[in-house]
Amino acid sequence: MNFVWMVAWRLLREGRFQTALILAGVSIGVGVIVYITAIVSGLQANIIERTLSTQAHVVLRPADIVNQAPLTVPGSVKLADIAKRTQRENTIANWGGIVARVRGMPNVSAVAAMASGPGVAQQGGVRKSVVLMGVELEDYQQVVRLDNKLQAGRLLLPTGTALIGKELAADLGLQPGGRLRVQTATGGSQSVTVGAVLDFGLKDLNKRWVLLPLREAQNLLGFQRDVTEIYVKSERLFEAESLAANLALVTGLTADSWQSSNGQLVTALKSQTASSLMIRVFVTFAVALGIASVLVVSVVQRQREIGILRAMGTPASRILAVFLLQGGLVGLFGSLFGSLLGAVMAEGISRMAKTEDGSPLFPVALDGELFVTTALIATLVGVLAALLPALRAARLDPVVAIRG
């Protein structure tokens, strides 16, 4: 048995009340950290998932057509101001090659082409303005999940069918199997059968989105064989921005990541992360101070014993190690209890607080990594917090210490 371990352990065991107190302090601190982390990361994951459930991680669009900058000669006078041009029917041609190329790039998990444009849906004299979105259903589902949005009907999109949002279905009094007419501004018009009614999670989308087979949308909108957007799903969600930059470079198209399309959300998530980090840092400080103060008291109380150990020839470094180890042990065990406490609290609130549809109001993300990291940090913080008391113990003059 090692001297340092044995003495550290005995001193902790002997100072029962203090040890219990300090363990409780560390446990509560770690519990709060685990709880906050679980709730915040759970919430964030949930918000991102909800937001991205109808969005691609990266959307490729045709590059903007811009006017060539007029040549200016130094000293010349500008006589006309040229207005920015409209992006009229700007589509992506030869997209098959681009899609194949994007598919082969790293960090890309799925790609889907889309031809979309404005249109009108009409049925029984009611006309609603909609967005016509032509997709290859299989590709599209790889990027945007639909199976969890299906309300009625079947997720199939053969020629002559359409998938519509539930608000539109209600407005037009439609059910799967019902028929509606879609028209476009360019004069295209076609009658289609409702294949399925979907709930996209947002009222606006439910009112406007009409999914059509790609070929039919291209015809209706007059795009011939072109598409307007290419949806890309990234393997690593948070690397979408670098992927977008990469894609723009490779394809020559404009690439927007989900972060740039959801600026406010990203800002909100960042400030939430920052504030939860602040809480964690301050709780960690409080825990460290707690450990330090209890150990300082313990050093003072055990002054005489430390003096005796020193007198009989214990090296100062060994005394130092004894108290550092006590700090580390308190941190480690405290973090184990604390992780348990935090997990129970987080699970508890996630079970108790439910939204109307029965899903948890506070979804929690508890993973092993969180516990391992917490235990490591807590142990380290324990050792660091013990540094001052341990130095104090190691520097005790045995003569003074024994005299008391």
Next chain:
Amino acid sequence: MTLEGVKKSYGGGKSPLVEVLHGIELQLVEGEFAALLGPSGSGKSTLLNIMGLLETPTAGELHIAGTATAGLDDAARTALRNRYLGFVFQFHHLLPAFSALENVMMPLFAGQGRVTPQDRQRAAMLLQRVGLADHAAKRPVQLSGGQQQRVAIVRALMNRPRLVLADEPTGNLDTQTADEVFALLHELNREDGTTFLIVTHDQRLADGCPRQIRLLDGRLQPDGLLSPAPSASGR
């Protein structure tokens, strides 16, 4: 152990400088059993602390087992303490968190960082020698005063020290127990040849020691048995 012209002063700077020891010349011979006598304030404790390498002299030199100790750092002095010296304190000063056996092993444990089964056996043997074999697993608080002091004495012997320094080892014991403890010290001295220096107030117990060293106002008094150092009467 030899002390040459050892002086110790306290204070200095703003507080007045007080010299407690005025040049001590002293030699302890291997196997000796000596009593150190002196009234309170005579500098006994300071002398003992210096001999125990717990305090450094202001001037003079202290040799222990042939090693000069002036200028050694704390780690070196700690190592010397661990190897050559044993301590018995007035109040047993056993560690309450450890059993009697563990307390006995502690000097070895503290010095080496670990103990072997042989060390454990030696500790048990030492306890048996002072009649405490049955109390090995007990904590200090479960032992009587005399038993505690006996554990403290064999603890001082654990590392086979050359010199055991005892600071009023019988100070808080009743007369009969004090006599028993003193007899034990004599016995250990005779049987193992360990050198003992015992600080005591008790003239009756000191009379039983072959050598009596008297300290008065920081100076050694001639003791008549072994010749005191020549400069004992002056600086």
